[in-house]
Amino acid sequence: MIAAKWIIVALALSHNFLALATKIEADALLHSRWWPDSITSNTSLSHCMWLGILCDDFGSVVKLNIPPQYYHHWFPGHWSNMNFSLLPNLTSLGLPDNGLAGVIPLQICALPKLRHLNLSYNYLIGELPLCLQNLTMLEVIDIHSNHIDSPIPLGMGDLKRLIHLDLSSNSLHGTIPPTLGLLSNLHLLNLSHNDLDGFIPLEIGNCMNLYTVDLEDNSFVGPIPPSLAKLRNLTHLDLGGNSFNGSIPPEIQNLTNLAYLSMEENKFSGSIPPEIGKLKSLIELRLSSNSFTCPIPFSLAHLTNLTVLDLHGNEFDCAIPSKMGDLYSLTHLDLSFNNFSGKIPLQLWSLVKLSHLNLQNNSLHGSVPDFNKLINLDYIDLSNNHFTGKISHNLSIRRGALYSIDGSKKIDGSRRIKKSMQLEILEKNGDFLSIWNYDGRIAYEDMINATEDFDIKYCIGTGGYGSVYRAHLPNGKVVALKKLHRLEADDPAFDQSFRNEVKHLTTIRHRSIIKLYGFCLHKQCMFLVYEYMERGSLFCALRNETEAVELDWSKRINVVWDMAHALSYLHHDCARPIVHRDISSNNILLDNKLQAFLSDFGTARLVNPNFSSNLTANIVGTRGYIAPSEQRSSNFSRMFLLEVCC
Ligand SMILES: *[C@@H]1O[C@H](CO)[C@@H](O)[C@H](O)[C@H]1NC(C)=O
Numbered sequence: 001m002i003a004a005k006w007i008i009v010a011l012a013l014s015h016n017f018l019a020l021a022t023k024i025e026a027d028a029l030l031h032s033r034w035w036p037d038s039i040t041s042n043t044s045l046s047h048c049m050w051l052g053i054l055c056d057d058f059g060s061v062v063k064l065n066i067p068p069q070y071y072h073h074w075f076p077g078h079w080s081n082m083n084f085s086l087l088p089n090l091t092s093l094g095l096p097d098n099g100l101a102g103v104i105p106l107q108i109c110a111l112p113k114l115r116h117l118n119l120s121y122n123y124l125i126g127e128l129p130l131c132l133q134n135l136t137m138l139e140v141i142d143i144h145s146n147h148i149d150s151p152i153p154l155g156m157g158d159l160k161r162l163i164h165l166d167l168s169s170n171s172l173h174g175t176i177p178p179t180l181g182l183l184s185n186l187h188l189l190n191l192s193h194n195d196l197d198g199f200i201p202l203e204i205g206n207c208m209n210l211y212t213v214d215l216e217d218n219s220f221v222g223p224i225p226p227s228l229a230k231l232r233n234l235t236h237l238d239l240g241g242n243s244f245n246g247s248i249p250p251e252i253q254n255l256t257n258l259a260y261l262s263m264e265e266n267k268f269s270g271s272i273p274p275e276i277g278k279l280k281s282l283i284e285l286r287l288s289s290n291s292f293t294c295p296i297p298f299s300l301a302h303l304t305n306l307t308v309l310d311l312h313g314n315e316f317d318c319a320i321p322s323k324m325g326d327l328y329s330l331t332h333l334d335l336s337f338n339n340f341s342g343k344i345p346l347q348l349w350s351l352v353k354l355s356h357l358n359l360q361n362n363s364l365h366g367s368v369p370d371f372n373k374l375i376n377l378d379y380i381d382l383s384n385n386h387f388t389g390k391i392s393h394n395l396s397i398r399r400g401a402l403y404s405i406d407g408s409k410k411i412d413g414s415r416r417i418k419k420s421m422q423l424e425i426l427e428k429n430g431d432f433l434s435i436w437n438y439d440g441r442i443a444y445e446d447m448i449n450a451t452e453d454f455d456i457k458y459c460i461g462t463g464g465y466g467s468v469y470r471a472h473l474p475n476g477k478v479v480a481l482k483k484l485h486r487l488e489a490d491d492p493a494f495d496q497s498f499r500n501e502v503k504h505l506t507t508i509r510h511r512s513i514i515k516l517y518g519f520c521l522h523k524q525c526m527f528l529v530y531e532y533m534e535r536g537s538l539f540c541a542l543r544n545e546t547e548a549v550e551l552d553w554s555k556r557i558n559v560v561w562d563m564a565h566a567l568s569y570l571h572h573d574c575a576r577p578i579v580h581r582d583i584s585s586n587n588i589l590l591d592n593k594l595q596a597f598l599s600d601f602g603t604a605r606l607v608n609p610n611f612s613s614n615l616t617a618n619i620v621g622t623r624g625y626i627a628p629s630e631q632r633s634s635n636f637s638r639m640f641l642l643e644v645c646c
Pocket residue numbers: 042043044045
């Protein structure tokens with residue numbers, strides 16, 4: 001009897017402790033002021049029911065995952081208001097694309113049970129906190145697409161349970177700490193698009209469970225360590241856009257699961273080793289823009305699953321091996337900008353899956369063979385060789401159809417109206433009808449239909465050289481069409497601007513640069529297809545009293561961040577720097593989350609990698625936006641900050 005009473009008292013007490021603990025958690029959530037009054041003031045709604053919150057059976061908060069789409073409705077983004085140390089049972093913290101700014105608060109290191117951390121797509125600055133090493137339960141760290149600019153802490157190596165480490169698209173600097181070699185459970189390591197340098201540490205070879213390694217676009221140097229070949233499970237290896245040198249180590253043959261290998265844009269040299277032929281799972285092999293030389297090993301022909309082979313921009317000076325004809329899965333073959341000699345081997349014309357073939361700028365000769373069999377061909381460029389005879393073949397390309405050059409499927413509308421187009425057009429200036437990288441099906445007719453043949457009622461603005469229309473496509477997506485008027489199309493200056501825009505926007509990819517989905521460059525129809533920006537230009541937003549208030553200082557700072565990153569990308573991260581030459585609030589567009597996108601590349605220009613040259617001559621564009629004292633390109637980003645803040 002007495003014992004039973006004690007049990008009841010004990011239960012009651014523990015119940016009280018629990019109630020107290022959950023009350024503290026509820027208060028912490030309330031004080032964060034992340035949730036709107038409409039939610040927090042409803043006393044019959046437990047905090048466990050608030051959006052993004054998951055509690056365990058005892059009412060303790062274990063997950064806090066706020067999906068991106070809520071941010072612009074109510075999440076204020078002041079994440080310092082949340083006292084994370086009062087939520088000790090959190091196992092998952094996910095705040096991707098929540099507009100978080102500032103540094104990562106050290107408080108998150110007081111979450112000993114944390115397994116999953118996702119802070120990607122925010123505006124975080126400063127350091128990766130050293131104390132992250134305390135979070136030894138962590139399995140997933142995803143902080144990609146922020147502005148973190150510190151070294152990678154040595155202590156990361158203590159996070160033995162880590163499976164997924166994505167720190168890409170930040171400004172991390174320093175070297176890869178050898179301690180990362182202790183992460184034996186790691187499946188994915190993505191450090192791409194940072195400012196990291198130094199050698200790849202040998203110890204990486206100890207992360208035996210790695211499937212994906214992406215080091216693209218950093219400043220790494222030195223040879224590939226042979227120990228990398230210990231990563232038997234590796235399927236994806238991207239070393240592109242660095243300063244690696246040396247040759248491909250023969251040990252690479254051990255990576256028999258490799259499906260994607262990119263070493264493009266480095267300083268690699270030597271012979272592609274015959275061992276490459278052992279990588280039978282390879283689907284994409286990208287070795288472009290290096291100094292690789294002949295011979296090309298026969299064993300390459302064993303890679304029968306290969307769909308993309310890109311060897312452009314090397315120093316190959318032999319004949320194209322006829323064995324290449326064995327690569328029957330190829331859809332994309334680029335051997336351009338080498339010194340390949342001899343005739344095009346007949347075997348090449350049996351690669352019936354080819355959709356993209358680029359042989360330009362070599363020393364090939366002979367007559368151009370009949371490539372009727374290449375029924376899937378979307379793009380072919382044979383220019384700047386020594387071919388003789390007349391090109392008699394006509395490519396059947398539907399007028400105005402949108403074709404893909406990114407290796408994906410050809411859009412088959414209805415590296416029906418059929419009209420013959422001379423191959424020479426493709427040859428002349430790399431001119432092709434259109435490009436496609438939109439995630440859906442689309443056709444020329446859809447565009448015409450959606451705008452009722454460019455009816456004025458769909459017009460949302462008139463720009464420097466044409467009008468912009470809003471097109472609601474049958475698949476539900478909305479796009480913006482920029483159309484050059486017939487009269488203007490005859491003006492070489494406008495025509496040039498249009499082509500310039502296509503040229504630049506098809507080669508660059510950045511989250512703060514407007515995406516070009518497709519285009520039609522044809523005498524009868526000149527239009528560009530972009531992602532649609534709901535809120536129009538920054539210029540207009542700042543001039544409308546209601547919108548200018550909504551665009552408060554914190555949002556304006558985000559605009560500055562977005563633009564500074566877009567410019568830094570254009571100036572420093574592109575294969576060849578691009579100067580936009582007309583940055584103005586007219587050319588900054590806002591989406592419905594007030595994220596900013598740089599647009600209008602009509603006057604942009606490539607500059608020589610030698611950046612110390614006089615760039616004053618390269619500045620054009622809107623008067624009043626170009627600060628006269630700022631002449632050096634290295635100051636461009638800073639110049640821009642001044643413009644927007646004033
Ligand atoms: C408060 O929350 C309860 C439980 O979800 C809900 O039924 C009720 O409609 C809410 N009250 C208001 C005023 O939103």
